[in-house]
Amino acid sequence: MIGTVVLLTVLAATAAQQPAAPGQLRPRPGEGQTPEWPPPSITDYKPKSTLVVPVHPRPKAKFPVIDIHSHHFQVPSPEQFDRIVAAMDANNLRVLVNLSGGSGERLRKYLEALRASRHHDRMVLFANVDFSGVGSGFGQKAAQQLEADIKAGALGLKIYKDLGLRIRKADGTRLKIDDSELDPIWATCGRLGVPVLIHTADPAPFFDPIDFTNERWLEMALHRSRRYQDPSIPRFEELIGERDRMFARHPKTVYIAAHMAYHANDLGRLGRLFDRLPNVYSEVGAILAELGRQPRTARAFFEKYQDRLLFGKDSFQPDEYPYYWRVFETGDEYFDYYRDYHAFWKLYGLELPDPVLRKLYSGNALKLVKGLPRTGLTN
Numbered sequence: 001m002i003g004t005v006v007l008l009t010v011l012a013a014t015a016a017q018q019p020a021a022p023g024q025l026r027p028r029p030g031e032g033q034t035p036e037w038p039p040p041s042i043t044d045y046k047p048k049s050t051l052v053v054p055v056h057p058r059p060k061a062k063f064p065v066i067d068i069h070s071h072h073f074q075v076p077s078p079e080q081f082d083r084i085v086a087a088m089d090a091n092n093l094r095v096l097v098n099l100s101g102g103s104g105e106r107l108r109k110y111l112e113a114l115r116a117s118r119h120h121d122r123m124v125l126f127a128n129v130d131f132s133g134v135g136s137g138f139g140q141k142a143a144q145q146l147e148a149d150i151k152a153g154a155l156g157l158k159i160y161k162d163l164g165l166r167i168r169k170a171d172g173t174r175l176k177i178d179d180s181e182l183d184p185i186w187a188t189c190g191r192l193g194v195p196v197l198i199h200t201a202d203p204a205p206f207f208d209p210i211d212f213t214n215e216r217w218l219e220m221a222l223h224r225s226r227r228y229q230d231p232s233i234p235r236f237e238e239l240i241g242e243r244d245r246m247f248a249r250h251p252k253t254v255y256i257a258a259h260m261a262y263h264a265n266d267l268g269r270l271g272r273l274f275d276r277l278p279n280v281y282s283e284v285g286a287i288l289a290e291l292g293r294q295p296r297t298a299r300a301f302f303e304k305y306q307d308r309l310l311f312g313k314d315s316f317q318p319d320e321y322p323y324y325w326r327v328f329e330t331g332d333e334y335f336d337y338y339r340d341y342h343a344f345w346k347l348y349g350l351e352l353p354d355p356v357l358r359k360l361y362s363g364n365a366l367k368l369v370k371g372l373p374r375t376g377l378t379n
Contacts, residue, residue, distance in 0.1 A: 042218055043340070053333050056349075058325035061092040063358050064377050066365040069197065069258060069285040069312025070096040072123070075113045085119050087318035091325075094122070094362070094376045096316070097369070099158035099197060101125030103149050111153040121373035126197060127154035131163060134181060135170040143184035150192050155371050157189055159198040164239045165228075174234065177242035178249065186246065190253035195368050197283070199258040201239040202226060204265070219341040236262075247277050254368055256310065257282045264290035267301045274308050281368065283312035284324070284360075289337050292327045292347030299350040306356045310364045328352050328360065 039045075076084060088096065101107045107127055114120055127149035129142050146157060164177040175182075177200065189196050201207075205216040207228045214220070220227050228236075240262075247255050257280060263270035264287040273280060284291070291298040302309060313321060320338050331351035337343045352360070362377050 049334065049346075051334055055335070056326065056330040056332055057322065058329050059322050060090060061321075061325045061361060062329050062354075063361050064092055064094040065311055065361040066095045066097065066372065066377070067093055067313050067316075068097045068256065068283050068310045068365050068369075069314050070098055070316050071100045071314070072096070072098045072316065073100045075110050078117065081117055081119050084316070085122050087316075088122060091318060091321045093321070095365075095373055096123045097126060097155070097312075097365070097372075098123050099126045099128075101127050101149075101154055101158075103127050103130060103145060107149050107154060108152055115153075121375050124155050124369075124372060125153070126156040126158040128158055128160070129185060131167045131175060133170050134167070134175050134179075136181070139181045139184040142182075143188040146185060147188055147192065150194055154194075155369050156195045156197060157185075159196060161199040161202065163198075164200060164234065164242055177239065178246040182246075183249070186250040186253045190250055193254075193370060195254040195256050195281075197256040197258055198243070200243040201236050201262055202228065203262055204236045207233075207236040215344065216342075218344075222341055244273065244277075247280050251277075251279050253279060255280050256368070258312070259283070259285050259314075260287045260290070262287075267294075267297060271301065271305065274305055281308045281310060281364065283310040285312035285314035288324055288327055289339075289343035289345070289347065291350065292337065293343070293345050295331075295348040295350050299352060302350065302352055302356055302360070306359050307364060309360055310368070311361050323347070328357060 072084075084096075088094070101110055107125065110125060114123055114125070127146060129146060131142075163175065167175040169175050169179075186196065203216060205214050206220060206226050208214055210217060210220050210227065210229065216226075243257070247257075257273075260282050261270055261273065261280075263273070264284075270282065311324075313324065323338050326332060326335070327347055327349055329352065330349040332349040334346040334348065337345075337347050366372055366374070366377065
């Protein structure tokens with residue numbers, strides 16, 4: 001009896017030190033203990049999985065692919081272009097949409113170089129807008145320049161994330177994404193039938209406190225430019241609200257919200273955006289880790305919204321594309337992502353049906369972007 005009382009007293013004392021989980025009746029074995037050895041750092045701990053399951057690497061895509069989100073800031077030399085195309089062929093990439101075309105004379109020279117290349121059907125350009133010095137009348141002038149850029153051969157418009165985040169108007173105030181001064185730009189894209197691929201904000205955790213509950217802690221610790229805790233920077237929801245109001249105000253303009261609109265961690269929210277605004281599409285650049293940790297939810301989403309999603313990668317790293325093919329094409333379980341600081345978790349395959357893959361890989365891009373080369377594409 002005395003032993004029982006002592007045991008209960010120890011259990012009660014231990015329980016008082018540790019907050020009980022809902023439904024927990026007594027401390028679990030090892031609860032509250034500290035490691036016997038010094039724990040590894042967050043970058044050192046890389047446990048080797050003992051899981052034995054079938055694996056199906058995908059070195060190249062099952063169907064030809066249009067990458068709607070690529071960046072090549074300088075005109076590649078013939079030798080560089082040869083290497084780019086060799087890497088594309090290895091992955092079954094047919095066309096790169098280079099979003100870094102610039103504007104005016106720079107765009108014209110880039111277009112001339114592409115047309116003169118023997119790989120002229122493997123890369124196309126989107127134009128950009130210089131938002132410096134925005135004031136009264138800016139929008140009309142920018143729209144006129146954009147129209148000239150489209151007539152010169154650009155197939156769309158790319159907007160960088162600086163719009164909303166950092167760009168200031170001539171009077172020093174922040175240039176909001178839904179500023180009415182910019183309306184002529186969006187209206188011109190709608191009139192000409194060219195899409196706007198727009199990057200707004202960054203992942204929501206980049207705006208949250210940098211503490212050990214933030215799942216992007218390491219990424220922010222490594223990359224100063226991805227920290228948005230300064231109170232002078234607009235909040236995530238503020239930026240998203242501006243973007244969505246701009247989408248709604250221009251229903252005749254097609255928008256491609258980059259990076260799954262930064263709602264890949266909340267696909268229900270992205271679905272509601274799609275349902276409300278039929279002129280909005282999205283692409284999968286740089287958010288593979290989000291999709292790969294929710295394979296059942298993501299597969300259902302891709303099936304439901306198969307006409308609204310495009311393939312994009314963002315940075316052109318040929319050895320990273322096969323991770324996308326494996327996530328989209330296989331049902332593989334618990335495999336590595338290619339960047340530790342993006343995800344502390346493993347990936348799982350969505351095993352998308354072939355009709356969904358074809359739309360994701362090229363069909364939806366061909367539908368939205370007029371003038372895309374069709375060589376080697378069956379959609």
